[in-house]
Amino acid sequence: MNRDLYGKLVFELSHTGRRAIKIDSNNCPEATPISASLMRNKPLNLPELDEPSIVRHYHNISTNNFGVDTGFYPLGSCTMKYNPRINEEIAGHPEFSGLHPYQPENTVQGALEMYYTLQCALSEIGGMSEFTLNPFAGAHGELTGLMIIRAYHDSRNDKKRTKVIVPDSAHGTNPASAAVAGLKVVEVKSRPDGTVDVDDLRPLLDDTVAAVMMTNPNTLGIFERNIPEIARLAHEAGALMYYDGANLNPMLGISRPGDMGFDVMHINLHKTFSTPHGGGGPGAGPVGVRKGLEKFLPDPRVIRNDDGSFSLTGCKDSLGAVSATLGNYTVLLRALSYILSLGQNGLMEAGALATLNANYVKECLRSSYMLPIDTVCKHEFVFDGLKDKTSGVTTLDVAKRLLDYGYHAPTIYFPLLFHESLMIEPTETESLDTLNEFIDVMQRIAEEAITDPDTVKSAPHNTPVGRPDDTAAALNPIVTYAQLIGNE
Numbered sequence: 007m008n009r010d011l012y013g014k015l016v017f018e019l020s021h022t023g024r025r026a027i028k029i030d031s032n033n034c035p036e037a038t039p040i041s042a043s044l045m046r047n048k049p050l051n052l053p054e055l056d057e058p059s060i061v062r063h064y065h066n067i068s069t070n071n072f073g074v075d076t077g078f079y080p081l082g083s084c085t086m087k088y089n090p091r092i093n094e095e096i097a098g099h100p101e102f103s104g105l106h107p108y109q110p111e112n113t114v115q116g117a118l119e120m121y122y123t124l125q126c127a128l129s130e131i132g133g134m135s136e137f138t139l140n141p142f143a144g145a146h147g148e149l150t151g152l153m154i155i156r157a158y159h160d161s162r163n164d165k166k167r168t169k170v171i172v173p174d175s176a177h178g179t180n181p182a183s184a185a186v187a188g189l190k191v192v193e194v195k196s197r198p199d200g201t202v203d204v205d206d207l208r209p210l211l212d213d214t215v216a217a218v219m220m221t222n223p224n225t226l227g228i229f230e231r232n233i234p235e236i237a238r239l240a241h242e243a244g245a246l247m248y249y250d251g252a253n254l255n256p257m258l259g260i261s262r263p264g265d266m267g268f269d270v271m272h273i274n275l276h277k278t279f280s281t282p283h284g285g286g287g288p289g290a291g292p293v294g295v296r297k298g299l300e301k302f303l304p305d306p307r308v309i310r311n312d313d314g315s316f317s318l319t320g321c322k323d324s325l326g327a328v329s330a331t332l333g334n335y336t337v338l339l340r341a342l343s344y345i346l347s348l349g350q351n352g353l354m355e356a357g358a359l360a361t362l363n364a365n366y367v368k369e370c371l372r373s374s375y376m377l378p379i380d381t382v383c384k385h386e387f388v389f390d391g392l393k394d395k396t397s398g399v400t401t402l403d404v405a406k407r408l409l410d411y412g413y414h415a416p417t418i419y420f421p422l423l424f425h426e427s428l429m430i431e432p433t434e435t436e437s438l439d440t441l442n443e444f445i446d447v448m449q450r451i452a453e454e455a456i457t458d459p460d461t462v463k464s465a466p467h468n469t470p471v472g473r474p475d476d477t478a479a480a481l482n483p484i485v486t487y488a489q490l491i492g493n494e
């Protein structure tokens with residue numbers, strides 16, 4: 007491994023005695039000596055550097071990352087939209103950031119009001135009765151939602167319901183959350199048009215099914231038109247409908263999961279409501295329930311009292327706590343800031359523009375890339391690799407070549423329904439110029455695949471890391487400095 011490509015560690019840049027600042031002696035008398043038992047045996051190993059080297063070191067590290075702030079990030083399924091700076095300003099406000107989670111209620115009324123206001127806004131957007139904002143991520147929301155569904159069936163002494171029906175196009179977190187919630191996953195097939203096959207679903211529904219978990223639009227970016235019928239069939243069988251709201255962006259202000267017949271849902275605030283994410287950063291996966299299921303929501307809940315004040319409460323039927331206090335509070339703040347700054351009309355425009363942008367990119371590229379499902383999409387769409395496959399250039403190669411042109415790669419090899427899946431989600435925040443530049447580059451790569459396939463197959467050519475061995479990295483990860491320099 008060429009270590010120079012990664013830059014040096016701050017310890018490797020260190021020179022004994024080098025200083026960024028000098029502190030003059032202040033002629034104070036020496037403090038009473040500290041007891042020898044409290045002293046270190048050997049001096050603390052700290053890097054010693056001049057100030058410009060420190061600044062350059064950390065600045066260079068900070069620019070090694072790719073984010074929405076550095077370039078276009080068409081990562082399907084992730085809704086990597088621009089995070090307006092007003093969100094950051096509000097989240098950093100000392101009146102919020104300086105609070106302690108266990109302060110007495112009467113000293114955090116504003117913070118509780120923020121929570122309550124966002125809870126009401128999400129209930130309105132989702133068509134639900136009440137939301138909890140406590141879960142930390144989409145997957146955590148799914149788990150919380152499924153626990154609510156279990157609590158509901160248990161409260162009716164309906165103990166046979168141990169299965170969750172999940173479409174084959176579902177995001178991997180759906181079956182994973184169901185398994186963690188102690189439920190068995192049953193897969194329902196999709197039809198060639200990408201939507202759930204109702205005929206395949208019908209015989210799966212019986213009194214052992216706790217829930218049908220659906221994403222709408224689904225992970226192919228296609229609107230599931232049969233939800234009302236699916237909801238009717240599920241409810242007739244005594245099951246509840248769970249809505250994975252990670253794809254809510256194109257639905258904003260246009261249709262509501264509650265109106266479609268869903269009983270429980272989560273929303274990824276860090277996708278639809280613009281708060282930054284990626285790289286495992288903080289998220290929030292609020293969970294909403296329809297009327298009648300509120301009492302199962304996790305503790306604590308925030309309520310508004312008759313006198314207009316706000317309190318934290320619990321409920322004896324609650325499934326208990328799913329997180330410390332009130333979730334990722336500053337992520338919640340960013341989401342409310344986004345909702346209030348866009349307002350009702352702005353939110354409705356966001357969903358429509360996300361849909362327009364995705365269809366524009368799809369239509370401009372369909373001459374070069376294979377479009378397995380030819381229909382109007384919502385916020386994202388999936389190609390099945392290049393149209394001309396004679397050169398042997400794969401989806402992985404196209405994704406790697408995009409890095410050379412300064413773009414983040416789309417999602418690749420997901421969903422699993424096609425061999426060469428390449429999933430693009432532009433979001434509403436990109437300008438027509440950005441979309442056109444991306445389209446040009448995608449077309450150029452398709453041409454290169456024919457005229458100069460080796461350049462595409464060996465890409466990327468100008469990133470610090472090119473084509474790591476994914477299998478070796480998973481089997482034998484290098485996670486410490488000692489391992490990296492071969493000094494384990």
Ligand SMILES: *Cc1c(COP(=O)(O)O)cnc(C)c1O
Pocket residue numbers: 083084143144145146177179180221225250252253274289291
């Ligand atoms: C992102 C996503 C999830 C998981 O959300 P996390 O916040 O990453 O846990 C679930 N379902 C779909 C469809 C998603 O796109």
